[in-house]
Structures are given as structure tokens and as C-alpha cells.
Amino acid sequence: MLFGLQFAQIFLFIIPGEPIEILAGICYGGLWGTIFIMLSAAIISAFIYWLVHKLGRKFIYDFVAKEKIEKIENSKVFQNPRTIRFIIFILFFIPGTPKDLLTYIAALLPIKPLEFIIISTIARFPSVISSTLAGEKILAGNWQFSLMIYAVTFLIVAIVVFIMRKFDKNKVTDEAIRMMK
Numbered sequence: 001m002l003f004g005l006q007f008a009q010i011f012l013f014i015i016p017g018e019p020i021e022i023l024a025g026i027c028y029g030g031l032w033g034t035i036f037i038m039l040s041a042a043i044i045s046a047f048i049y050w051l052v053h054k055l056g057r058k059f060i061y062d063f064v065a066k067e068k069i070e071k072i073e074n075s076k077v078f079q080n081p082r083t084i085r086f087i088i089f090i091l092f093f094i095p096g097t098p099k100d101l102l103t104y105i106a107a108l109l110p111i112k113p114l115e116f117i118i119i120s121t122i123a124r125f126p127s128v129i130s131s132t133l134a135g136e137k138i139l140a141g142n143w144q145f146s147l148m149i150y151a152v153t154f155l156i157v158a159i160v161v162f163i164m165r166k167f168d169k170n171k172v173t174d175e176a177i178r179m180m181k
Contacts, residue, residue, distance in 0.1 A: 002027060006040040011048065013063070013100035018131050025135020033132035034125075041128075042121045045103045049116060052107035060104050073108050081110045085119055092123035094161060095154065099124070126153055 002024060009015040024033035052059055060069055072078055077087060088111065092099045099120070106116045130153035134146035 002036070003040055006037065007044050010041065010044045010100045010103065013104070017100070018095075018127070021128050021131030022135035022138065025132030025137075026139045027135075028132075030129070030133040030136040033135060034129050037128045037132060038121055038124065041124055042117055045120055046113065046117050048103045049107045049113050052104055053113075057108065060108075063104065064101065069105065069108075072105055078105075078109055084109055084111050085115065088116065088119050089123045090161070090164065092120045093126065093157065095127045095157060126157055129153075 002020070005020050005023070009017050009020050021033070021037050024037050027033065028036055057066075057069065078084060088102065088106065091097045091102055103120070106120075107113075130149050134149050137143070137145045137149065
């Protein structure tokens, strides 16, 4: 059932992932919940990538306005094969970005399926581990520790994003985030 919830969350891409991740932590604990979510996300992302690759752009247009897809797909930022991996990593790494929509769009971008699955799965790790650990601690009645986990995770992500933006001379990260909004 949890896989079905995870599938709905990624496939519909409007449902936030954190509640499912917290639930995985409650059900399986921090470690096994993280493993479950990471494997599920990889499988579901691969399925969506394959589906879009087979059915084409028209399939995505049923979910998102054609203009938004074309704007992202045709942007210089998402067409540069040298930066696309970096952009995908950043967008999946930052909590709260519309990463599940990017799963659909990735099939239209110049990135190989396996590269996309590996990068997007690894980049999800900080958000997933913090949510599953929080779920495990909530089950144990330690909600204060859950809040501390989120605070530390957001601090680490903020530091990494700050450093990456500092060295991003072409402002690729900022442009990519603006495109996804």
C-alpha cells in the first residue's frame, strides 16, 4: 500500500512527498524506510521516464500546460548537456522544488535514462532520510527530535546550495529554479 501511495505521489506530482516519507519511517524505521522510498522513487521515476519516452509530449500536456513544458524544454539551461546533470541534481536536492514534474520533463531533455535515475535518486537522499528518521522518532513519541532532524537537514541543504550558487558563475542554478516555478 505504501508503494501505491508513493506511486500516486510521484505520478500525480502535486502531492507533497514528505508525508509519504514520514509514513515510511513510521512503518519501517529510518533506515528501511529510506531504502524503501529510494528504491520506490527510482522504480517509479524509471517508469515515468519510459512512459513519456513512449507516449511523447502529448502525454505530459494532459498534466501540465504545453507552454510551461515548452518553456522549460527550450530553455538554454535545460538544453546544455554539460549542465543538465548539475541542474537535475540541484532541483532534486533542494526540498520543496517540483522534482516530480521534472521526472516527466527529463524524458524530453538531453540526458540518458540511467543517468537521470541515478542522479535524481541520489539527490533525493537528504530529504528522504530526514523525513523517514522524523517518522521513526514521531512513532517513538519524540517529536522534538523530529523537528531537530528537519532543522539540521535544512541547514545542511542551505549551506550546500549557498556554496553551489557561489561557484555557479553563470547563474545556472537560479535560472533552473525560475524555470521550474
